[in-house]
Amino acid sequence: MYFMKSFLIVILFSLMSSCSTIIINKKNRTIASKALGNCEDAFSRDKIEKSNIEEARVYSWLLKPESIYTVHIKNDSFLKKVTFLEARYNNNDEILIDFTDLKDGKKITYKSHEIFSIGKIGKNEKKLRKVNNVISLPIVASEMSKIVFKPYKKLVSHKSIEVVGGVLTNKALGGNILNNTIKFDDSMEGLGFIKPESTRIIINDKPILPNIAGPFSLKFPAYNVWTRESKKVIAMNPIFWKTNVIRNESVLAHERVHAILHRTYNSQAFINRSSAFQEAFADFSAAHFLNDPQIGMDAQKPGVAIRDISKRTSSNKKTIDKITKVSGSSYHDDSLLISNLLWRAREVLGVEKTSEILRPIIEDLNNYRWSSLNYELLYLPKVEGKRQRFINDFEFFLAVLQKRGREDSSLSALKDLVDDSVKELSLDAQKIQNLSLSLITPLTHQSFEFSSKNEMKQSIMVGVYGTVGLVVKGYFLYEVLIDDD
Ligand SMILES: [Zn+2]
Numbered sequence: 001m002y003f004m005k006s007f008l009i010v011i012l013f014s015l016m017s018s019c020s021t022i023i024i025n026k027k028n029r030t031i032a033s034k035a036l037g038n039c040e041d042a043f044s045r046d047k048i049e050k051s052n053i054e055e056a057r058v059y060s061w062l063l064k065p066e067s068i069y070t071v072h073i074k075n076d077s078f079l080k081k082v083t084f085l086e087a088r089y090n091n092n093d094e095i096l097i098d099f100t101d102l103k104d105g106k107k108i109t110y111k112s113h114e115i116f117s118i119g120k121i122g123k124n125e126k127k128l129r130k131v132n133n134v135i136s137l138p139i140v141a142s143e144m145s146k147i148v149f150k151p152y153k154k155l156v157s158h159k160s161i162e163v164v165g166g167v168l169t170n171k172a173l174g175g176n177i178l179n180n181t182i183k184f185d186d187s188m189e190g191l192g193f194i195k196p197e198s199t200r201i202i203i204n205d206k207p208i209l210p211n212i213a214g215p216f217s218l219k220f221p222a223y224n225v226w227t228r229e230s231k232k233v234i235a236m237n238p239i240f241w242k243t244n245v246i247r248n249e250s251v252l253a254h255e256r257v258h259a260i261l262h263r264t265y266n267s268q269a270f271i272n273r274s275s276a277f278q279e280a281f282a283d284f285s286a287a288h289f290l291n292d293p294q295i296g297m298d299a300q301k302p303g304v305a306i307r308d309i310s311k312r313t314s315s316n317k318k319t320i321d322k323i324t325k326v327s328g329s330s331y332h333d334d335s336l337l338i339s340n341l342l343w344r345a346r347e348v349l350g351v352e353k354t355s356e357i358l359r360p361i362i363e364d365l366n367n368y369r370w371s372s373l374n375y376e377l378l379y380l381p382k383v384e385g386k387r388q389r390f391i392n393d394f395e396f397f398l399a400v401l402q403k404r405g406r407e408d409s410s411l412s413a414l415k416d417l418v419d420d421s422v423k424e425l426s427l428d429a430q431k432i433q434n435l436s437l438s439l440i441t442p443l444t445h446q447s448f449e450f451s452s453k454n455e456m457k458q459s460i461m462v463g464v465y466g467t468v469g470l471v472v473k474g475y476f477l478y479e480v481l482i483d484d485d
Contacts, residue, residue, distance in 0.1 A: 063087070063097075069118050071099065073110065082108070089373060143213045144222075147233055151226040152202060158182060160196070162231075165203035177201055177236065177252060184253045185260075187289050192359040194264045194450070200224070200231040203246060210240040215251055217258035219267075232259050245299035251306075253286035254295060261362075262450070269366040269448035274393055275331035280338035281362065283309050288354060293343050307332065309339040322425065334390050338397060341421060345401070348413040357404065357411065364400045367442035372396045372435060395427060399436035406436070 063069065063084040070079040082099035085107065090096050095112035152164035155174030161181055163174040178201070185195045198221075204211065215237050221230040234255045236246045245251050258278065265272055271281065287293045287309055296306030296315075304315050312320045313336075320336040346354040372392075398418045405414030422429045 063118070068102070069099075071110070071115060071118055073114055080108070087112075143216075143235065143237075146204075147202070147218070147222045147224065147235070149225055152224070155203070161185075161199045161201065163201045163203065166206050168206045169203050170205075173205065173247070174203060176247075177203065180249050180252055181256060184256055184289055188257070188260050188285065191355055193260045196232040196259050196263045197452075198229070198231045199234065199259065200229075201234045201236060204235065204237045205243050205246050207238050207241060207243070211237045212240070213237055214239050215245060215255055217255040219258075219262055232263075234259060239300055242300060245296060248296055248299050250286045250290055250292065250295045250297070251299060253289055254282045257282035257285045264450055265362075265366060265448050266450050268446070270369045271362050271365055276334040276390060277338060277365065277393065277397070279332050279335035280342065281358075283307060283335060283339040284342040285358070287339070287343060288346060288351075288358070291351075307336060307339075309336060309343045312336045312340045337394060337425075341397075341401070341417060344417055345414060348417065349411065353410065361400060361404065363448075364404065364439075365397065366448040368400060368403075368439040369396070370443040370446075371439050371441040372399070395432055395435060398422065398427070398432050399439055402432065402436040403439050 065085060066083055069082055069084060071082050072079050080099075081102040083102065085098035085100060087095055087097045090111075096109050097112060097115070098107060098109050100106070101108050153167055153169065155163045155165050155169060155171050156178050157163065158178055161178060163178045165174060181199075181201065189195065200222075213235070216235050218233040218235075220232075222233045223230045234252075236252065236255075239245050261271055261278065261281065267273070271277055283295050286295060293310035294305035294308045298304070299306055300315050305313075307314045314320070314333055320333050342354075349357070398421060401414045402418045405411050405416075405418065418432065419429070421427070422432060
């Protein structure tokens with residue numbers, strides 16, 4: 001049971017600082033740049049890469065070498081003016097960020113969780129980036145504000161799931177969505193996954209304004225002032241004006257997988273840290289359940305799926321058939337390489353065998369990440385950026401599949417699939433085999449299971465008022481503190 005402890009509103013004004021959604025953990029006051037959740041841009045836009053503060057690569061993308069920043073360290077009242085050098089992992093899989101202190105020119109290193117906030121000092125920031133910032137945050141802000149402040153109509157509920165909508169939302173639609181969620185949950189529980197304790201599914205089927213966020217699943221529980229309850233939220237939003245997507249069972253299942261993965265594993269788990277893998281398993285689990293590789297058929301365009309994991313196509317992009325073409329800028333596109341391989345595994349192994357190995361594969365990915373990082377550290381060139389990072393992740397995935405195929409004769413078809421993929425994508429077969437053989441040290445001291453103790457009990461809502469080209473933007477932060485009993 002959660003109680004709202006306090007509620008405060010902070011208003012900040014800043015001079016052209018880069019903006020971010022801010023999430024505060026009450027105990028250690030960690031402030032993190034977070035995107036709205038999973039899939040906030042899944043079905044409509046390519047943007048918001050600031051998804052996980054714990055990822056070194058996020059720092060690498062957000063922070064440009066040689067650019068000047070202010071860093072605010074926890075328990076320190078002074079801002080440090082620094083230039084960014086690099087972000088890296090240490091031996092405990094923590095993220096270290098190196099800066100040069102502009103005051104004395106010395107190198108300083110912080111762990112990511114020691115940092116309270118980072119601000120950009122940019123006189124020469126490109127205009128495009130400013131425009132992006134101003135546009136993207138209000139999307140997040142308006143969606144968050146709705147979740148917290150809108151008095152939704154309760155349509156239907158069953159045990160831990162409630163479905164809410166607007167005044168005009170049809171009850172039967174709510175009932176359908178509820179039933180589909182329950183059926184999918186049962187199936188996923190049968191595969192060994194865990195569903196969230198409480199869920200609120202919001203149907204936004206009568207948009208007054210076009211919805212740019214699209215459907216999404218929130219990573220942390222969100223409070224609503226009318227119900228006074230904090231719940232995991234799935235927002236079944238239209239894509240701009242198109243409301244077909246709300247009725248789409250594969251999109252619902254996809255969003256539900258995000259919530260299920262974040263309830264089964266903690267935020268340190270590889271599956272919850274890699275956006276591309278998260279999306280791939282969301283697509284694949286939905287496709288596996290519905291026996292249909294087409295995700296979001298008719299949702300955007302009639303007769304076209306948002307993604308087809310058997311063909312590796314997305315509705316707005318060409319076929320993803322070369323790993324070098326993977327830009328890293330769209331993790332949904334990247335995910336097609338992974339989900340496609342899972343789908344092909346399903347075709348050769350059959351439905352039952354695939355159901356048996358889905359969770360073990362995710363567990364391998366989580367547990368063996370450590371030895372793979374060791375391997376990278378020893379044998380691979382310095383990870384330069386997002387694209388190289390994804391290629392490393394993908395090779396790690398192939399190594400995991402190969403390991404499974406090697407250890408269990410009933411899964412030997414996986415070895416052939418890996419060989420095919422290596423050939424097709426012109427990857428280094430020897431490297432992947434070496435990597436596969438090196439996957440012998442699970443992180444025994446670290447559990448990736450979800451623990452409610454570490455769950456974020458609090459959410460902070462951000463509203464932004466700004467005008468493109470104007471110097472001053474106002475940040476309205478609504479902080480909701482929630483104590484658990
Ligand atoms: Zn998604």
